[in-house]
Amino acid sequence: MPNAGLIGSDRHWPVYKVVFSVYTLGCKLNQLETEAIIDSFSRQGFSYASWEDKSMEPSILVINTCTVTSMAEQKARRVIRKALREHPEVCLIVTGCYAQLETGALAAMGADSSGKRSGRFFVIPGDSKDRLLDLPGFLVKNLTKYLQNSSVPSVILCASVRDYFDITTENEDDQSFRFRPENFASHSRAFLKIQDGCDRSCAYCRVSIARGKNRSLGVKEALEELLSLERRGFAELVLTGVNISQYRDSDMALPGLLDFLLSNTGSIRLRLSSLEPEGFSEPDGFGAVLSNKRIRPHFHLSLQSASPKILEKMGRPYTPEDIERIVTLLREIREDPFIACDIIAGFPGESPGEFEKTYQFCEKAGFAWIHVFPFSPRPGTAAYNFPEKPSEKDTAQRVELLMELARKGRREYISRWEGKEVEAVVEAGDAVAKACVPGVSENYLKLCINCGDQPLPAPGSLVFCRIIGEQGRFDAAAELLGMGP
Numbered sequence: 001m002p003n004a005g006l007i008g009s010d011r012h013w014p015v016y017k018v019v020f021s022v023y024t025l026g027c028k029l030n031q032l033e034t035e036a037i038i039d040s041f042s043r044q045g046f047s048y049a050s051w052e053d054k055s056m057e058p059s060i061l062v063i064n065t066c067t068v069t070s071m072a073e074q075k076a077r078r079v080i081r082k083a084l085r086e087h088p089e090v091c092l093i094v095t096g097c098y099a100q101l102e103t104g105a106l107a108a109m110g111a112d113s114s115g116k117r118s119g120r121f122f123v124i125p126g127d128s129k130d131r132l133l134d135l136p137g138f139l140v141k142n143l144t145k146y147l148q149n150s151s152v153p154s155v156i157l158c159a160s161v162r163d164y165f166d167i168t169t170e171n172e173d174d175q176s177f178r179f180r181p182e183n184f185a186s187h188s189r190a191f192l193k194i195q196d197g198c199d200r201s202c203a204y205c206r207v208s209i210a211r212g213k214n215r216s217l218g219v220k221e222a223l224e225e226l227l228s229l230e231r232r233g234f235a236e237l238v239l240t241g242v243n244i245s246q247y248r249d250s251d252m253a254l255p256g257l258l259d260f261l262l263s264n265t266g267s268i269r270l271r272l273s274s275l276e277p278e279g280f281s282e283p284d285g286f287g288a289v290l291s292n293k294r295i296r297p298h299f300h301l302s303l304q305s306a307s308p309k310i311l312e313k314m315g316r317p318y319t320p321e322d323i324e325r326i327v328t329l330l331r332e333i334r335e336d337p338f339i340a341c342d343i344i345a346g347f348p349g350e351s352p353g354e355f356e357k358t359y360q361f362c363e364k365a366g367f368a369w370i371h372v373f374p375f376s377p378r379p380g381t382a383a384y385n386f387p388e389k390p391s392e393k394d395t396a397q398r399v400e401l402l403m404e405l406a407r408k409g410r411r412e413y414i415s416r417w418e419g420k421e422v423e424a425v426v427e428a429g430d431a432v433a434k435a436c437v438p439g440v441s442e443n444y445l446k447l448c449i450n451c452g453d454q455p456l457p458a459p460g461s462l463v464f465c466r467i468i469g470e471q472g473r474f475d476a477a478a479e480l481l482g483m484g485p
Contacts, residue, residue, distance in 0.1 A: 016045045017151040018139075021058040023051045023079055026066025028240045028273050030096060032179060032191040034064050037132050039181035044136035045147065048185055058090055059157055062132065065096035065106075067206050069376040073098050080109055084121070089154040091161050093122045093132065097210035100126035101380070120158040122165055126210055130175040131168055138164045177217045180225055182232075188428045188460040189271070189440070190234040192225055193217065194257065195241030202315045203386070204304075204344060206378040207242060214246045219260050226261055230268040235462035235484065236296070236425050238271045245279030254279055258289045267485055269423070269442070269462075271296040274342070277303075277318040280326050287329050297337035298444035299330055300371075304344050306361030307354040314347065315382070320361055327365050336416060338443040340369040343402055346395030347375045348386035355398050362405055368413040368444075370406035372399050414445065414476050417467045423484060424449065428459035438474070439463065445475040454480055 020041050024034040041060075042048050049056045061083050066072040076098050083092055094106055103123050110121025124131060142160050146152040152160075176196040184190060194217045198208040229237055241247070247254040261270065272295070280286050289295070305311050306320040323341075330337050343358060362370055374395045377384045390398075424439040424447055437456055439447045448471045449463065457463050462484030471477035 015047055016147045017047065018060070018147065018157070019047045019049050019056045019058045020060040020062070021049050021051050021053070022062040022064060023083075024064045025072055025076055025079075026064070026068060026097070028191065028238060029193060029196075029242060030064050030066060031187070032181075032193050032240055033129060034062075035181040035184050035187065035191065036179035037062060037064075038185045039183050040133045041136045042183070042185070044140050046136060046139075050186070058087065059152065059154065060091045060093070060161070061087060062093045062095065064129075065094060065098035067097040067101055067210055067378070069373060070378070071376065073102075077106075077109070080106070084110065084118075089120070091120050091122070091154070091158045093124060093161070095124040095126060095129045095132065097126045097207060099123050100210040101206065119162060120154070122161065124165070127212065130178045131165070133178055134168070135161065135164055138168075174215060176215060177221070182228075186428075189236040189238055189425055190229045191238045191240055192222065192229070193241055194222055194239050195244045195247045198243040199246060200243070200315070200317075201382070202304075203383040204314060204347065204375065204378065204381055206381055209380055211242050214243065214248070216241075216247045216249050219249045219252055219257055222257065223261055223264055226265055226268065230265055233460065234268060235460060236269040236271060238273060240273040243276055244273060245276035255286045255289045258292075258295065262289070262292055262294055267294075269294050269296055271298060271444075272300075274300045274302050277301065277316075277322055277326060280322075280329070287333050290330070291333040296442050296444070297334040298340075298442070299337055300340045301326065301342070303341040305347065305350070305354075306358040307350065308357075310347050310350055310354055310358075313349055313383075313386070314344075320357075323361075324365070336413075336443075338368045338413065338445070339365075340371065340444075341365075341367050342371045342373065344373050344375050345398040345402060346390040348383060348390075349388045350375075350390055350398075352394075359398075359401060359405070362402065366412070367406070367409050369410055370402050372402045372406065374399050410475065411470070414467070414470055417443070417445070417476070418469050419466065421464060421466050421481065422478075424463050424465055424478065426457045426459050426461045426463060439465070439478070441465075441467070441478070447476055447478045448472070448474040449478045449480050451480045457483060 022034050022038055024030055038048055049058060063079055065076040099106055103125050107123045110118040139160055143152050179193055197212040197214045199214045201208055244254060247257055303323055304314055304316060308319055327339060330339055422441040424441045427438040429438055435451045436448050439449045441447055449465050464481040465478040466481055468477040
């Protein structure tokens with residue numbers, strides 16, 4: 001991920017020579033939890049370097065893993081092996097969902113040929129990830145004389161990390177919502193975790209096994225955090241979780257939470273992460289609150305398939321007709337919103353005819369983007385041993401067909417927005433070209449914003465701009481019209 005430089009920070013803390021870095025795989029929830037870990041280390045005085053920054057040699061590396069697909073796990077293993085090879089003295093900490101489900105297998109990666117495990121390699125299960133938030137304070141307390149004078153010798157640093165994990169234990173109370181960074185190193189928009197876990201056991205999903213049952217942040221706590229972020233000048237907040245459609249605080253579901261947050265804040269915009277179709281069946285009316293102009297017109301639906309047969313095998317509690325109704329609703333309440341979806345290609349039992357149903361549905365729906373996954377059999381899930389798996393060749397062809405449709409949908413969506421005015425949040429990073437800064441529009445287009453003779457707006461700023469057309473590695477070019485409130 002790019003190093004955005006601690007958005008929202010006043011940087012009023014000591015800075016030591018001990019450098020740390022974090023590599024993140026997976027979802028926005030993992031990204032948020034990484035931000036909290038970075039914030040915790042930074043506030044205790046450790047120096048942050050992005051993973052790509054080769055100018056500083058790190059002393060502590062954290063790898064936050066994902067288990068959603070076998071490819072994510074393979075990538076995690078590659079990153080771990082590379083870190084062990086290229087940083088022989090570093091303290092390497094592996095955590096996240098993959099570490100939750102395969103603690104022993106990952107721990108063995110730190111052993112030598114005789115089976116002796118390294119004293120600098122630590123695997124922390126995902127449900128104990130919050131322990132990393134207190135590690136920096138422990139290190140400062142126990143290594144003060146080294147930190148104040150010079151960098152800490154690797155052997156002493158790793159011994160102190162080992163001492164911390166040896167003497168601290170998992171808190172019996174749920175610690176899911178401790179991840180609330182005050183500053184963001186890699187994002188110009190704030191994130192808030194409002195939900196964790198999932199009460200469904202979809203046939204293909206391992207994340208619900210790793211994250212556990214659904215639990216939610218209280219509405220009053222969510223509002224308190226949102227007000228704090230708004231006071232500090234954040235223009236936009238992304239509400240995230242494993243399945244935010246399952247949000248519950250007493251009798252309040254996600255629509256009620258959104259209405260409560262909007263009614264008690266002044267200007268901060270809200271963006272929703274992935275939505276499950278089940279959320280639209282709430283009796284208190286999801287559509288009404290989504291029509292609010294402070295909700296970003298960007299909706300990512302967890303569809304997975306549009307074949308009734310495959311949806312039933314997946315254990316998904318909706319029909320293609322339900323999705324069609326939701327897409328129609330979203331387009332009725334918002335002007336041409338960015339609607340995307342997830343699709344799994346090559347699920348067991350997906351014949352060419354069943355795949356064609358999904359393809360035709362997506363083509364008719366006109367999604368602005370399709371996030372396509374090839375089916376990945378996950379150990380411990382019902383679908384792991386399902387028969388009738390399509391061949392890898394057939395699955396790859398289906399993935400490519402859907403990706404072509406996704407690219408076509410993106411181009412057509414951008415074309416429809418040419419000449420229209422949008423709000424955007426300026427992203428962190430260097431100007432792309434003279435007087436041109438990166439940004440994300442309200443409808444989730446990656447923009448290269450031409451500022452002309454105007455001063456370059458700071459990262460995190462809310463701006464008004466007009467979309468001009470497609471632009472290279474960005475979705476579109478835009479021209480700056482003015483600054484937001």
